[in-house]
Amino acid sequence: MATQESFLKPQVSCIRNAEWIIGWDAAAQSHIYLRDGDVAWAEGRLLQVGGRYDGQVDQELPGRRRLVMPGLVNVHCHPTQTPIFRGFVEEFGNPRLFYSSRHRFRQSFLHDQEARLVAARYGLAELLACGTTSIIDLSHAYPGWLPLLAESGIRAWVAPMFRSARWWTDVGHEIKYDWYPDLGREAFAEACELMDAAESHPCGRLSALVSPAQVDTCTPELLTAASEYARARGRAIHIHGAQSYPEFNSMVRRHDMTPIEWLHSLDFLGPRTLIGHAVFTDEHPWLHWPRRNDLRLLAETGTSIAHCPTVFARDASMLHHLGAYMDAGINITLGTDTHPQNLFEEMRVAELLARCAAGPQHTSSTTRIFHAATVGAAKILGREDIGRLDAGARADLVVCDLDEPNMLPMRDPLRNLIHSSGGRCVRDVWVDGRQVVADKRVLTIDWAEAATALQAAQDRTAAGVDDLEGCSPRSLPLRT
Numbered sequence: 001m002a003t004q005e006s007f008l009k010p011q012v013s014c015i016r017n018a019e020w021i022i023g024w025d026a027a028a029q030s031h032i033y034l035r036d037g038d039v040a041w042a043e044g045r046l047l048q049v050g051g052r053y054d055g056q057v058d059q060e061l062p063g064r065r066r067l068v069m070p071g072l073v074n075v076h077c078h079p080t081q082t083p084i085f086r087g088f089v090e091e092f093g094n095p096r097l098f099y100s101s102r103h104r105f106r107q108s109f110l111h112d113q114e115a116r117l118v119a120a121r122y123g124l125a126e127l128l129a130c131g132t133t134s135i136i137d138l139s140h141a142y143p144g145w146l147p148l149l150a151e152s153g154i155r156a157w158v159a160p161m162f163r164s165a166r167w168w169t170d171v172g173h174e175i176k177y178d179w180y181p182d183l184g185r186e187a188f189a190e191a192c193e194l195m196d197a198a199e200s201h202p203c204g205r206l207s208a209l210v211s212p213a214q215v216d217t218c219t220p221e222l223l224t225a226a227s228e229y230a231r232a233r234g235r236a237i238h239i240h241g242a243q244s245y246p247e248f249n250s251m252v253r254r255h256d257m258t259p260i261e262w263l264h265s266l267d268f269l270g271p272r273t274l275i276g277h278a279v280f281t282d283e284h285p286w287l288h289w290p291r292r293n294d295l296r297l298l299a300e301t302g303t304s305i306a307h308c309p310t311v312f313a314r315d316a317s318m319l320h321h322l323g324a325y326m327d328a329g330i331n332i333t334l335g336t337d338t339h340p341q342n343l344f345e346e347m348r349v350a351e352l353l354a355r356c357a358a359g360p361q362h363t364s365s366t367t368r369i370f371h372a373a374t375v376g377a378a379k380i381l382g383r384e385d386i387g388r389l390d391a392g393a394r395a396d397l398v399v400c401d402l403d404e405p406n407m408l409p410m411r412d413p414l415r416n417l418i419h420s421s422g423g424r425c426v427r428d429v430w431v432d433g434r435q436v437v438a439d440k441r442v443l444t445i446d447w448a449e450a451a452t453a454l455q456a457a458q459d460r461t462a463a464g465v466d467d468l469e470g471c472s473p474r475s476l477p478l479r480t
Helices: 004-008 099-108 113-129 145-152 185-199 220-233 245-255 259-265 294-301 309-314 322-327 343-361 366-380 413-421 447-462
Strands: 012-025 030-042 045-049 059-062 066-070 072-077 132-139 155-162 165-168 176-179 206-208 237-241 273-277 304-307 331-334 397-401 426-431 434-438
Touching: 012 045, 012 413, 030 366, 066 413, 072 113, 072 331, 072 343, 072 366, 113 132, 113 145, 113 426, 113 434, 113 447, 132 145, 132 426, 145 155, 145 185, 145 206, 155 185, 185 206, 185 220, 220 237, 237 259, 245 259, 259 273, 259 294, 294 322, 304 366, 309 343, 322 331, 322 343, 331 343, 331 366, 343 366, 343 413, 366 413, 397 413
Parallel strands: 012 059, 012 066, 072 132, 132 155, 155 206, 237 273, 273 304, 304 331
Antiparallel strands: 012 030, 030 045, 066 397, 165 176, 397 426, 426 434
16 A cells, blocks of 8 residues: 555656667766666656666656657747648748738738637647647737646746737838837736736746847837846847848838847847847848848847748748857757747758858758757756756656657667658657657647647638638649
8 A cells, every 4th residue: 555655755757778868968068879878757857867777766668769858949939820821821822922922821811819729739739749848939818828838738938929010011022010009018018917927827837938029010118128027027038030131121221220230229139038030130141231240249148049940941031051150159049930840840951951051161060950959949048957868957858769760770860860750750758757748649638639620720710811722822723
């Protein structure tokens, strides 16, 4: 019979004799490979990584033909928005519109609150199934947000977006703005309340992050208020910035400064500041700008960049020479932004596009890209206990099946994982020591049921859009 003492004693889980482990070398501040070792944890924290764990074990898990790695940290995702667009925005609907095509579609394909919740449920399941254990959830406030995050089991930084104006574009070469009467003050107040609620949520896995939406849709007063609030509350801050050619032109017309220079003039940049994208800096070859200050300002202030290459590749643009950002000392992190919510795929695209952009002078590598998706992301969040497997870190870990055909033949598992498997080998996932994926099945959300509901929501939304085929034609003609 179990005694009261046995119920109070921490339950120890151990993956025994894992064939490969991506561990952490604290002295070198880098990931390393370990072979044929144990990974043990209790009460949500890792007890030992590598070697033989000789303590008492309550749950022993097989490690043979398994890779154990840290959970991935996705710093830029929109679960309420992007899943429902699948099948519509992967290509230009109207090639004349270029950048604006995707956004014009989104401005007409307006899904309701129920559809947003359905999309978020699907997106969170997809993130977990693809080995992401921590996210920055960039969403507009919606009913049920915090309960859904808690139910999913994911570790999340709630980032309710607010802004002073709605932006839109018609031909893609100029951004237009509809300014709100209160210039975003009410939305900022609502975001503050929601951030406080997240940090006090009983699940213990929710944190908050301040998120003025875009550099060009916020007044300088709102940006200053947001950055001062973030510093006073000890929270990181995120903003979309330097994300398009027309946005760059809009900002230089207003201020005779690049978006990065403008943020620096407001004392917005800093070690707890994360800029979504920063593709169109003054180093970009498309921009004929006389100054070259942006990378230096980002590096000197310790500002981080959330790099999301896939969504820009879809718009036929890319960040040029990612390695140059890293070489300058800028902390690079990774996000998915759009679908699929698969950070392994994003890592592969990031490295390949970086090589295409910089040519033989590129300094990107699988090592650097993986660092960005783990400890680089953890750095901006002020956390040294996620994104790595080390004693004392949180038990956020992913187990991959080395017998998955795309992982073979095996010499370098991380390269196989990113460049061949694309995460298809992810088998089991734990967040804070709690298993959320087992044998490729998400335990906290019925992903198949969520997909069925998402299909219904997409069909319902599409039925209300005029000239849907003209806006986003199918890849092949449909004959009946």
